[in-house]
Each structure stands twice: as C-alpha cells, then as structure tokens.
Amino acid sequence: MNPSVKFILVTLSMLVIAFFFNPWTPLLFWLGIILLQLTMSHINWKLWLLFMLPFSIGAFGYLWTTVVFGAETGGTIIWSFAGIDVTEEQWARALSLAFRVMAFSTLSLLFAFTTDPVKFIMSLMQQMKLSPKLSYGVMVGYQFLPVMKDEFTQIQQAQRLRGAETKKYSWQRLLSMRRVLIPMLAGAVRKAERSAFAMEARGFTGEPRSAFYHPVQIDRTDWLMSGIFLILLLTSCIGGSWLS
Amino acid sequence: MLEEIFSLDGLSFRFPEDEDKTLTNISFSVHRGERLVLTGPSGCGKSTFLYLLNRLYPDNCDGLVDGKIILFGKTAEDYAPGEINHRIATVFQDPDSQFCMPTVEEELAFTLENLQTPFAQMEPRITAVLEETGLAHLRNTVIQSLSGGMKQRVATACALIMEPEVLLLDEPLSHLDPYTALQFVHWLEDLQQASNLTIVTVEHRLDCWGSFFEREIQLGYDGRIVADQTFIPRQPILFPERQSAAQPITLLLTQGLSVTMKDKQLLDPLEFSVSQGEVVAIAGPNGSGKSTLVKALCGIYKPKTGTIRADGIGYVPQSPEYLFLTQSVQQEVAFSGASSQSELNGLMASLRLEEVREAHPFAISHGQKRRVAIAAMLADKKPVLLMDEPTSGQDDDALLELFNLIDQRSREGTSFLIVTHDMEFAAGLADSVILIKDGHMTGKFPANEVWSNEKLLASHHLLAPKGVVRPAKSFA
Amino acid sequence: MLKSWKLKEVVLMSLFAVVFGIVYLLFVHAANIWAAVIGPLAYEWMFGIWFIVSIICMYIIRKPGAAFLSETMAATIEVLIGNAVGPRLILSGVIQGLGAEAVFALTGYKHFNILVLMLAGIGSAVFSFVYGYFVSGYAALDPSFVALMFTIRVLSGAIIAGIGGKYIGDALLATGSLRGYAIAHAKKGDVNA
Ligand SMILES: Nc1ncnc2c1ncn2[C@@H]1O[C@H](COP(=O)(O)OP(=O)(O)OP(=O)(O)O)[C@@H](O)[C@H]1O
C-alpha cells in the first residue's frame, strides 16, 4: 500500500477520533484495526505484543489519573474507593481516553510495522510533492542513524579508555552527557556539511527530477484499503455515539 | 589548439572568519585531457582549491573570492548550485560521509536521477559501472556497513557513472590497500585514455602513482603557487635503519578472540601475543577486519568469545575526535596526568603542536587532530598502544617524526600495534606483522619474512615496500 | 522559501534531529515506566528535550523557518526510525515547531539572546499543550491538574529547551565546527547576538 495514502488515513482517523469522548467509539475502532491487522497483514505478533506493552501500561496510567484527577462532573456515583467518588460520566471518560490510547498505539504500530522508511520518504516526494531538498535531507539523516548509534557507544568507550570516570549519581551522569553530546553534535555538523557537499557534487540541484529509479505508485489496493478504512472509521463513530 | 577546461586568473580566497587568505594569487589553466597533480604541505589549502573548482565554495562557506574562475568558458558565478557538477565529478577525502542513500545501488541511482537520466537507461548504466569497478557483489550492500577503503571505491563508482568530463580526486589512495591502490592507478590510466578525461588530483604520496601525471602544481604554506612544472616520478621517503627493541616479556596475550555483529562473523577466533617493546604492524586487504581487531582489543567492540590479557591499552582511533574531552589541545595532551610538564612540552614540540596549544581540539586540521590524539596517548604511558592508520593524511615530515617517536618509545618498553596500508612505514618500523584476510588471521610473522614472501604479500593485497628489498638484493 | 536554504543547512537539521532523537528515546523509555505510576505527568518535564532541536537549529542557522522545519524533520525522522508513537508525531512536530517559530518571527529574526530562546521554548510548550489538550483529551481532566501539567511543560520548555539550547549551541560554537553558519558570523562584534 502506498505509504503517503496510509499516512493520510492514519492521521485523519486520529483527528476524527479525538472528537469523541464516549468509550465505545475508540473501542470499536481499536477492535476494527486489530481485525484488519489480523486479516490483511503479516506481522510478527510476538514483537507486536512487546511493543504494545508499554502503551498498555501508559493507557492504564491514563485510566487511573483520569479517574482520580478527572474534572468534577456530578451525576450518579457508581463506585467509590479510598474516599474517591467515581461518577458514571467520569468513568466513561476515563475508559474512553484509555481506549483512545490503545487505538492510537495500535494504529501507529500498524503503520510502523508495515511501512518501509525509504519508500515513505520517496512517496512523500513523489505523491505529496515534497521538495527534494527536504526529502533527501531527511534521507541522509535516516541513513546516518546506525552510524550515530555506534558513535554514541564508541565515544563513551573511547573516553572511558582515557580514564574519564563514570559518575555515581544520575544527575552527575546527566551533566556528563555533555561530554558525549558535544562531540556527537560537532561530528554531526561536519557530517552534514560533507554529505551536503557530496550530494551537490553528484549533481543534486534541488530541482524536481524527471524519472525515478524506484517509482512509488498509487494503485487499486490503495483505493480499496482507503474505502475499508473510512467505513471502519464511520461505523465506529456512529456506532459509538449510538451505543452510549 | 587544445580546449581550455579551467582557467584561473589572479584567484585569491579567504574564509570569512579568517584574517589571512587561504589561497593567494593563483593563475593557471588546464586543458582537456590533462593529468594534473596538486601537492603541498597539509593544511595549505588544496582541498579548498578543489571546492572552488567544483563550485561548492564560495557559496557554501560565504568565502571571499578575488580574481576570476572560468569553467568551460563561463564564469563560475553563472552556474547554479549543482549544475556544473553534471560535468565535473568529485571524490572527496573523507570516506565516511559522502553518501546519502542506504545502499550502493540506490546511491548510484540517486546520481543518475540528478542527471535526469531516462528510466530505461538507469539499470544498464548501474550494472555497467559496477562491473567496471569490480563492485558488482556489493550492489545491495548497505553502504554504512562497508570498511573505509570499500566506501572510497563506491564513491569512485558514483563519480564515474556520471560519465564526467573532469574528475577531481582528493587523496584517493589514502584509504586503499596497496594492491588496490595500484589497480586504481592502472585503471584510471585506461579510463583516461579511453575517454580523454581531465584529471586533477590532490596527493601526498606521489610514489604510488608512477608516471601517471604529466604536470605538477605545488602550493606553499602560504597558499601561493610555488612551482608549476612537468611531473617527475618520486621515490618513497626512506626511514632510518632501526634496531628491534623487543624483550622476552609478554605484555599482551589474546586467546580465542572472535567478534560477531548482527549475526555476521567479522573476526574468526584468533590468538597471538605481543612482547615488551615489540612493534607489530597489522596489514591486510580493505574490509578484512583490521579496524575491527583493534577495536575489540581495546574494548570498544565486545568480543564474542576469547580473552585479552594486558595491563592497560591505549588506542588512537581512525577518527581521533572520539577521544577528545577538554577545551584545548594543551589540556587534552595533559589529561591523563601520567607525564611530567617537561615530557609534555617535549611531545608537543616533536609533534608540531606548539602553534595550536590553545586551540580547541575540534578546531584544527585533520592531520593535527591525529597528532593530538597520538600525543595524548603517548603522554598516557599505557604499556600497549594501538594505532589505526596513524599515517593517513600526514606529510613527509610528520611521518618521520612519528617514526622517531615510536622507535624511541619502543626502546623504553612500550609495545605498539599499528594498522597501516603504508608498506614503507611498516617495513621501517615493524618487528613482526599480523596478516588478516576475510576476517581470518593468517598468522603473526617476523617482518623480514613477510617482505620477501611474494605469495604471502600478493594473497593479502600487499606490495613489497620499495627500499626494503635492498638487503635481499645485496645477497644476490 | 526553500530557495534561500543551503543544502548543508537542511542536512544539518536532519542530523541534529537524529542525535536528539536518540537522546529523546533514552528518556522516553524511562518515562514510559513512570507514566504507569504517575500518569501523563511523567512526560511533561521532558518535553523540553524535544523542543531543543528547533531552538538549537534556529540559534545556529538564523533563517526564517529554521525552527519549524527542524522540528518537523525531527519528528519525521523519529517516525522513520520506528518510533511507535507513529505518524501522529509528525503533526505534533509541526505544531511545536510553529510555536517556537512564532516567537522568533515576532522578534523579526533579529535577536537570539537567552530571553528570546526561553520564550521560544515556552512558545513550543504552549502550542503543543493546546494541541495535546485537544487530541489527548485533557479536557476530561481536573482543571487544577491540567494547570499543573501546563506549568511543568512551560518550565521544561524554558529551561531545558531555552537555556539548555543556548548552552549547547555555545559549547558547539566553541569547538569551531560551526564556521560557515550564521551563528559564527553574528558573534563578531554583534552585541545583541
Ligand atoms: N570552513 C573553514 N573555515 C575556516 N577555515 C577553514 C575552513 N576549512 C578549512 N579551513 C582552513 O583552511 C586551511 C586549508 O584547508 P584545506 O582543507 O584546504 O587543507 P589541505 O591542503 O587540503 O590539507 P590536507 O592535506 O590536510 O587535506 C586550513 O588551515 C584549515 O584550517
């Protein structure tokens, strides 16, 4: 599926869902996405669960802070605990927010797991007419990521080799981050300059190009998937409002 | 009459923050098909000059240009950024950051897209250039996982796929193993003859080029032309004779050491020992695992298996900036506190760091950074010292100074392991040689055994050092 | 707008985004765990780290759009490297960038002193908070709790992004690697730099 189309769909549904404060809409939507994921994609479920874990914890955090710190709403108290009265409306909102977090996370993971980063940028440039200057700028950043990660540990190790001691307290360690950060940023400045020079030396002018080696297209599946997606979104919005 | 490609008239250049001009009053012209080499001491402005020719400067540094630069009969200012680069291809000095796409194929495709090449021609041109440069097996490799020398070859392929009229090369051999370097020169020779390419090269090590060049322009420290003459082939510098200082005490012992990364075996299990005062050269083809070995020895890479026993190891990395912790060169060298003030002064003087004492370690030239790292490590007085390509980018004086320092320290009992592609330097210094190939250590050999063993040398992409064959010849 | 941008400035923003992306990820891991215990408050104090990219880039490059573009690129790269927050992040990047950009625009891109930088950090904080209020449904929370969140985020924007950004920018300038960028030219004899 075309990454740009997918990107628009995902962003759109997140914005729409944000208007609904009932628990059913995000829940329905969430279940729908999982269903889609089950039927239409090949995902490493073990990895998926691993990634979902922190979000579930986060959602739980949302749940109880909303209950405890929720705005006073009045209405029927459905249960109380340790002196906190929870009204029906509060509870519904808390659930709604928690489900919203789950739905958003699942959606995001769906995007992350099924999108090739390089193709995403290429598609942004080819379909969304993003300027090549920006697209390839981001591209360079992306391909330097593993290098930077290695550099991060290598700088630390090399400095330890010289007897730069690691600090005991975490705030001291935070301050000594500077020692690693500045060489990394200075390196980044130089890398940026040289990469930019290299691009220009390869004849890169920033003009839109006439032909692509890997053209990214929008085809029938894109329309089909968009349709399914929008129907799901619509159903959960209407269904959710109706149920509550 | 030959066609003029470049023509410079009274060219001067100054960086906006500097008081002094980097280049002063440069005038000459280059004709189509000429093979020109640009020489001069490190930091004299050679790279800067190339940047002016391919029009990266002055735009990208807001530098101030006086005089005229005419490229293909048109003033340089009249070209848009990147436009002239469709006809002039450049290979830069630094192998690590001249790519912007993940894989070799995509990088080549990027170049073709820039040239507005029609889709149908892209695929055949990529295949052709990969065949020609012997890189076909790397087509889908991620560029960032290649070794320094391999990256440099990919960069050359990217320059050639443009089918340029002019090729600018900035020290193109400094990261190549000796055999590949020789191949490179031959192959450039053929290419130049076939397409009447104009070649402008910056180079310190002229002896590797044989009689390739026809003209030499020398720059002086002050950025003026010192000489513009017919090129005369050079001999490599001769290092003084040296006595081995190895003692029968083992300082470093490794057993069963192996390194894997992302399930790829980079180093097969290997073992060797190094004795006190011994100088060991580590040599082998590009991408064989030399840098990997030293990184594993000093603990930057975690070995998969095996043990390393030593009482302290110092390390001068290929990119010296990793080491720097302080705000000035002086503090940097003194950091460990293991040397007395007079020792420090001696080190700074012999490594020519006096003039940059107060400068920030990041704000000096590349060769100087390397020497700061070396000075800091020598001042640290660790019993074993690892150096990854300490000779690259150094001029002749610096090489001799480095030679003397290592010689002196080894006599005081320090052991050295030196990764290098410079056979003359290795032959002058090393007591023994560790040969590595495809991540496998062939063995640790006494030095003179290696230099006379043609088969061993050839299988490790090495060449006999010029000048060391002498004793063998005198026996004959 | 892009015409006046040099390629090396665009690439610089992108690489800074990568560096801070790594730093940020380190912190997010810590915060995710905290979030279960103290709820969304855990994320508030470190928002500043995220705004810092736009502040540093603007401080160095000093061109209209530097804050907005860098923040957006940073978010995009974050998504590319598989941040699970996903595409939504790009939108928040856009909003945060606009916040900082607005402050710089108000000063006419002429002043880059500590005060302006802190204000820019606050600008990002305010914009992102308004956006978060809407998308994450802070409306459902108790007003005093929301006020607390807001205060922490603004402080984080001012201190971590504003002061921290200037500190890092100056430290980087001292290394001499910023020759050839606006910040290096401005330092010479410019009092209000
Ligand atoms: N962006 C810059 N701003 C100010 N000065 C610079 C800049 N780049 C280089 N220089 C200085 O200009 C001088 C010439 O640098 P250049 O890189 O051209 O030297 P080089 O002859 O190529 O040296 P090497 O042989 O070591 O590569 C050096 O003294 C360097 O410190």
Ligand SMILES: Nc1ncnc2c1ncn2[C@@H]1O[C@H](COP(=O)(O)OP(=O)(O)OP(=O)(O)O)[C@@H](O)[C@H]1O
């Ligand atoms: N991070 C990495 N991921 C995967 N492979 C790697 C990585 N780093 C290095 N390699 C591979 O390990 C091999 C050895 O690399 P190394 O840098 O040690 O070579 P080298 O002998 O120092 O070469 P050169 O002379 O060109 O510097 C190469 O084939 C390289 O592609």
Ligand SMILES: [Mg+2]
């Ligand atoms: Mg140079």
Ligand SMILES: [Mg+2]
């Ligand atoms: Mg190496």
